[in-house]
Amino acid sequence: MFCVKCGRDCEEQIDGLCMECFLDGRSLMVLPHHVDLQRCTNCEEYNIRDRWTKTTEEDAVQEAALTGLAVIPESQVVSVATMAQAQDDRTYEVKVQADLAIGSYIVQAESSTLVRVKNNVCKRCSRQLGNYYEATMQIRSGEKDLPDDLRDEIVRRIRDSVELQAKNNRQLFITKVQEVPGGVDIMLSSISLARSLTKDLVESYGAESKESASLVGQSSDGIDIYRLTYLVRFPAYHTGDVLEYRGRPYKLTGLSKSGGKLMSLIDFRETSVRKSEIQDLRILVKHGDRKEALVLSRSGKEIQVMHPGNYSTVDLRIPEGAEIAEGGNVDVVQVEDELYYLP
Numbered sequence: 001m002f003c004v005k006c007g008r009d010c011e012e013q014i015d016g017l018c019m020e021c022f023l024d025g026r027s028l029m030v031l032p033h034h035v036d037l038q039r040c041t042n043c044e045e046y047n048i049r050d051r052w053t054k055t056t057e058e059d060a061v062q063e064a065a066l067t068g069l070a071v072i073p074e075s076q077v078v079s080v081a082t083m084a085q086a087q088d089d090r091t092y093e094v095k096v097q098a099d100l101a102i103g104s105y106i107v108q109a110e111s112s113t114l115v116r117v118k119n120n121v122c123k124r125c126s127r128q129l130g131n132y133y134e135a136t137m138q139i140r141s142g143e144k145d146l147p148d149d150l151r152d153e154i155v156r157r158i159r160d161s162v163e164l165q166a167k168n169n170r171q172l173f174i175t176k177v178q179e180v181p182g183g184v185d186i187m188l189s190s191i192s193l194a195r196s197l198t199k200d201l202v203e204s205y206g207a208e209s210k211e212s213a214s215l216v217g218q219s220s221d222g223i224d225i226y227r228l229t230y231l232v233r234f235p236a237y238h239t240g241d242v243l244e245y246r247g248r249p250y251k252l253t254g255l256s257k258s259g260g261k262l263m264s265l266i267d268f269r270e271t272s273v274r275k276s277e278i279q280d281l282r283i284l285v286k287h288g289d290r291k292e293a294l295v296l297s298r299s300g301k302e303i304q305v306m307h308p309g310n311y312s313t314v315d316l317r318i319p320e321g322a323e324i325a326e327g328g329n330v331d332v333v334q335v336e337d338e339l340y341y342l343p
């Protein structure tokens with residue numbers, strides 16, 4: 001085969017040209033004059049290839065430069081190296097060096113572009129800043145007030161869960177947490193998020209839930225927009241409370257959608273009870289009203305503690321294998337005149 005330009009005999013040709021004539025003066029790789037890189041001023045993430053990403057500015061700038069990279073169709077990019085140099089605090093010059101495979105040749109090409117960092121607000125942040133929400137969870141109690149420690153526990157549980165889920169879907173966020181008489185309202189960016197959080201509370205705490213919708217308007221294409229409200233009512237009893245069951249004190253050790261588990265404070269055996277049964281049990285001591293007692297000594301299945309009320313020495317039964325050290329404190333509850341060890 002002969003090159004149509006220089007006439008040399010050559011093994012490899014592109015468009016009738018030998019490789020040297022083909023490469024001669026040809027620009028193999030181009031970058032645009034500049035690339036605009038959007039940065040959210042609120043969450044400080046960068047938009048690269050239509051995705052908001054948490055990364056350093058240095059990496060974002062180099063990634064952004066590569067989004068504008070174009071090479072001739074006869075070539076394939078084997079590897080690229082980038083180098084960014086700040087020109088001012090908004091503009092970077094990025095040099096790109098690439099190894100291109102053309103036929104059996106590896107050819108080096110070099111180009112550069114300006115990356116301009118532009119301040120913007122991403123969709124998620126603009127929604128969050130605009131107090132956008134699709135659903136409200138109303139956390140309430142069967143009692144008059146939601147106890148503070150339970151409220152804090154639930155809010156923390158919801159925050160942790162949303163934070164975890166937001167890693168895979170950045171449209172999920174908590175718009176607002178608002179204390180209201182009798183409980184707390186939590187506004188959320190997504191209906192399905194509120195639904196799954198409600199389900200979790202029903203299953204883990206034996207809470208009751210009620211869903212209602214209200215029409216808030218219409219979208220630009222005429223679709224009705226609803227906001228959902230999930231009323232989540234927590235029972236008056238909570239895990240850790242001491243309840244009266246068949247005339248004896250039991251600790252509520254677990255709750256589920258359908259019932260709960262009770263542990264006897266006398267022999268520490270566990271019993272499963274249905275939800276309808278728990279609802280009728282008398283609460284003897286709330287978890288928050290338990291006391292601490294100093295352990296004076298230990299002998300087998302009993303410990304001797306100092307009564308937190310009258311400082312007398314009291315023998316208490318303990319579960320087998322309980323790790324209790326002399327000189328330490330244990331939780332106790334007083335039911336009528338009797339003191340019990342609370343596991």
Ligand SMILES: [Zn+2]
Pocket residue numbers: 003004005006007008017018019020021022
């Ligand atoms: Zn040639």
Ligand SMILES: [Zn+2]
Pocket residue numbers: 040041042043044045121122123124125126
């Ligand atoms: Zn943002």
